[in-house]
Amino acid sequence: MEQMTYKNSGVDIDAGNKSVQLIKDAVKKTYRAEVLGDLGGFGGLFALKKYAEPVLVSGTDGVGTKLKIAFMMNKHDTIGQDAVAMCVNDILVQGAEPLFFLDYLAVGKLNPEQVAEIVGGVAAACSESGCALIGGETAEMAGFYQTGEYDVAGFAVGVVEKKNLITSSRVKVGDILIGLPSSGLHSNGFSLVRKIIFEHKKFKVTDKVDGLEKNIGEEILTPTRLYPKICLPLIKNFGNKLHGMVHITGGGFYENIPRALPKNFGAEIDANSWQVPKIFKLLQEWGNVDWHEMFRTFNCGIGMILIVDEESFDDFATHLNENYEEFYKIGRVVESGGVKIIRS
Amino acid sequence: MEQMTYKNSGVDIDAGNKSVQLIKDAVKKTYRAEVLGDLGGFGGLFALKKYAEPVLVSGTDGVGTKLKIAFMMNKHDTIGQDAVAMCVNDILVQGAEPLFFLDYLAVGKLNPEQVAEIVGGVAAACSESGCALIGGETAEMAGFYQTGEYDVAGFAVGVVEKKNLITSSRVKVGDILIGLPSSGLHSNGFSLVRKIIFEHKKFKVTDKVDGLEKNIGEEILTPTRLYPKICLPLIKNFGNKLHGMVHITGGGFYENIPRALPKNFGAEIDANSWQVPKIFKLLQEWGNVDWHEMFRTFNCGIGMILIVDEESFDDFATHLNENYEEFYKIGRVVESGGVKIIRS
Numbered sequence: 079m080e081q082m083t084y085k086n087s088g089v090d091i092d093a094g095n096k097s098v099q100l101i102k103d104a105v106k107k108t109y110r111a112e113v114l115g116d117l118g119g120f121g122g123l124f125a126l127k128k129y130a131e132p133v134l135v136s137g138t139d140g141v142g143t144k145l146k147i148a149f150m151m152n153k154h155d156t157i158g159q160d161a162v163a164m165c166v167n168d169i170l171v172q173g174a175e176p177l178f179f180l181d182y183l184a185v186g187k188l189n190p191e192q193v194a195e196i197v198g199g200v201a202a203a204c205s206e207s208g209c210a211l212i213g214g215e216t217a218e219m220a221g222f223y224q225t226g227e228y229d230v231a232g233f234a235v236g237v238v239e240k241k242n243l244i245t246s247s248r249v250k251v252g253d254i255l256i257g258l259p260s261s262g263l264h265s266n267g268f269s270l271v272r273k274i275i276f277e278h279k280k281f282k283v284t285d286k287v288d289g290l291e292k293n294i295g296e297e298i299l300t301p302t303r304l305y306p307k308i309c310l311p312l313i314k315n316f317g318n319k320l321h322g323m324v325h326i327t328g329g330g331f332y333e334n335i336p337r338a339l340p341k342n343f344g345a346e347i348d349a350n351s352w353q354v355p356k357i358f359k360l361l362q363e364w365g366n367v368d369w370h371e372m373f374r375t376f377n378c379g380i381g382m383i384l385i386v387d388e389e390s391f392d393d394f395a396t397h398l399n400e401n402y403e404e405f406y407k408i409g410r411v412v413e414s415g416g417v418k419i420i421r422s
Numbered sequence: 423m424e425q426m427t428y429k430n431s432g433v434d435i436d437a438g439n440k441s442v443q444l445i446k447d448a449v450k451k452t453y454r455a456e457v458l459g460d461l462g463g464f465g466g467l468f469a470l471k472k473y474a475e476p477v478l479v480s481g482t483d484g485v486g487t488k489l490k491i492a493f494m495m496n497k498h499d500t501i502g503q504d505a506v507a508m509c510v511n512d513i514l515v516q517g518a519e520p521l522f523f524l525d526y527l528a529v530g531k532l533n534p535e536q537v538a539e540i541v542g543g544v545a546a547a548c549s550e551s552g553c554a555l556i557g558g559e560t561a562e563m564a565g566f567y568q569t570g571e572y573d574v575a576g577f578a579v580g581v582v583e584k585k586n587l588i589t590s591s592r593v594k595v596g597d598i599l600i601g602l603p604s605s606g607l608h609s610n611g612f613s614l615v616r617k618i619i620f621e622h623k624k625f626k627v628t629d630k631v632d633g634l635e636k637n638i639g640e641e642i643l644t645p646t647r648l649y650p651k652i653c654l655p656l657i658k659n660f661g662n663k664l665h666g667m668v669h670i671t672g673g674g675f676y677e678n679i680p681r682a683l684p685k686n687f688g689a690e691i692d693a694n695s696w697q698v699p700k701i702f703k704l705l706q707e708w709g710n711v712d713w714h715e716m717f718r719t720f721n722c723g724i725g726m727i728l729i730v731d732e733e734s735f736d737d738f739a740t741h742l743n744e745n746y747e748e749f750y751k752i753g754r755v756v757e758s759g760g761v762k763i764i765r766s
Contacts, residue, residue: 079710080710081709081710081711081712081715082614082617082618082622082709082710082711083614083711083712083715084611084613084614084715084718084719087613087614087616087617087618088613088617089613089614091672091673091677091718114477114587115589119516119681120481120512120513120515120516120669120681121479121480121481121512121513121515121516121518121580122479122480122481123477123478123479123516123587124477124478124479124480125475125476125477125478125584126470126473126476126477126478129470131469132469132470133458133467133468133469133470134467134468134469134470134478134521134522134579135465135466135467135468136465136466136468136522136524136556136557136577136579137464137465137466137524137557138524138525138526138557138558138559138577139526139559139561140526140528140559140561140563142561142563143563143564143565143566145566146565146566168464168465169464169465171464171465172463172464172465172467174465177478178478178480180480180481180482180577181482182482182483182484182526182575182577184484184573184575212480213480213481213482214482215482215483215484215575217484217486218613219484219486219487219573219613220487220613221487221490221613221616222487222489222490222573229528229563229566229573231526231528231559231575233480233482233524233526233577235478235480235579236465240469243458243467245459267428269428269431269432269433269562269563269564269565270426270427270428270431270433272431272565273426273431273432274426274431278426325464328435329435333435337463337464365425365426366423366424366425366426367425367426367427368425368427371425371427371428374428374435375428
């Protein structure tokens with residue numbers, strides 16, 4: 079009888095090792111001075127600098143079915159940014175500086191070049207966020223994912239001095255909500271996006287649509303914006319004047335804004351205070367989606383919200399203007415009543 | 423036209439919220455004093471205690487296609503232990519105490535009771551490993567995984583004083599290798615396991631086989647052993663006398679032992695020094711698998727190896743005996759020649 083091997087059961091350790099060779103340099107470029115050791119250890123090593131009372135803040139997320147768009151377009155170099163962004167934006171809102179990141183990649187058939195594209199995107203996004211990519215797992219799961227398909231998830235750890243931790247306790251009635259633009263759909267709501275665009279409207283990813291600069295596929299695959307570059311200086315410079323931050327992730331405005339507010343506080347948002355980008359308007363129209371559902375599912379153009387002291391608003395505005403950062407005064411914290419979004 | 427919603431596209435935020443309610447208590451039971459805040463924050467918060475030079479050690483892993491066995495048996499309460507074990511065993515070998523864990527769970531259709539079973543297993547394993555489950559993501563990816571199927575991955579962070587970090591520098595020629603038993607197959611090599619058992623031999627999970635106490639499905643689904651309970655006291659009590667540890671994970675003996683050795687050092691293992699468990703012998707025989715391939719793919723009964731000073735061996739043996747822990751003197755560190763496994 080013929081000998082059975084791990085390789086002929088569909089798992090190729092050599093291909094795994096080849097992937098590691100291909101991603102090595104991109105990964106090393108993300109290293110910060112605190113990274114000890116090298117690739118290939120059992121665990122990733124990070125020497126924490128001196129903090130009086132360090133609080134580690136960690137988050138994990140995947141990119142959901144946005145992956146399907148990457149498969150349809152056979153474009154794998156930006157989905158890694160989505161995985162990084164979904165995690166680092168989550169830890170950022172508690173005032174933490176992202177320190178390091180690990181990725182989990184599960185593939186049907188290990189194609190070292192494809193793995194290198196995906197992880198290259200992860201590494202580039204880590205560099206832009208200032209965090210080191212110190213570990214990862216690439217699992218070849220034969221008969222689990224289709225050949226050429228995969229799932230990717232990430233884990234980020236950051237740190238903040240305990241006294242600087244952002245909790246809802248800073249938030250006061252009357253605080254101003256400043257909206258920072260998203261880069262597009264980010265990585266939420268793609269089951270609905272795909273249903274509207276490909277099932278209902280029967281578009282192809284290469285189709286062009288009036289009002290969108292890019293073709294449909296490129297438009298919706300636009301990677302999630304990384305907010306550390308804009309938000310870390312705000313955290314550093316404004317300290318306690320920054321009362322809170324909200325990452326508009328799964329659950330949209332309605333489920334995320336309350337996470338940053340004291341219990342029973344509410345928020346009033348004026349949806350006319352910014353221009354909802356075309357892609358959201360098209361999705362709303364094509365799918366006849368109720369606007370409440372739109373704001374519960376999508377970021378509708380606002381990926382991050384800053385909650386600031388009313389008196390400090392002008393200082394924040396000046397800082398953002400000086401750094402050529404777009405922003406909108408989108409609402410206020412109110413005494414009660416949940417999240418209310420006004421559209422005229 | 424009918425309104426389209428996120429829910430009718432296959433993603434049910436309410437079912438997600440129900441899952442959170444179901445797992446809440448199990449998750450809270452894992453909390454240590456250092457955990458701040460509560461479920462529902464954007465990031466998991468962990469206040470690090472005082473260390474002179476803390477090194478954070480982190481690892482991520484999934485459970486591979488062992489998941490298919492859980493699906494075949496419709497048994498979801500132990501696979502979470504596999505995810506935890508694969509990660510904490512990796513960080514343990516560098517001398518780190520596991521502090522906290524996050525899980526990533528991607529499901530085809532969100533069934534809150536099934537999610538509670540899976541995460542319940544994660545939480546129980548976290549408790550046994552002494553680490554807090556401070557975050558997680560449950561992604562409903564409609565049209566991505568089959569209904570009832572899922573993928574799960576984990577991420578663990580531990581800490582060790584820099585001077586106590588275990589690196590290969592402690593290892594000397596002549597050091598003794600002590601093998602600690604595995605609980606079974608752990609979570610590696612399942613593509614080959616499934617090919618041999620279900621494709622080639624055409625067994626069903628409920629089949630009984632001579633020499634195995636449990637039925638085939640139960641035997642191979644046995645969760646990966648958690649080594650923190652046995653290894654943390656060794657790290658604490660023996661300090662520098664413990665020269666290294668090896669988690670026998672993907673790549674088996676041949677790829678993992680060298681990760682704990684200085685470059686160019688080798689190891690000689692006497693495979694007759696322990697009783698290779700029946701399941702490995704059956705897999706070898708059924709699949710006509712070469713023994714080299716067996717030791718490159720499976721743990722063959724040894725899930726963790728301690729590398730210890732020759733003079734301290736008796737002290738380790740006494741400690742292990744006093745704690746009723748099974749162990750085997752399986753080999754030695756040698757000057758060169760890679761990993762050599764002797765079988766008579």
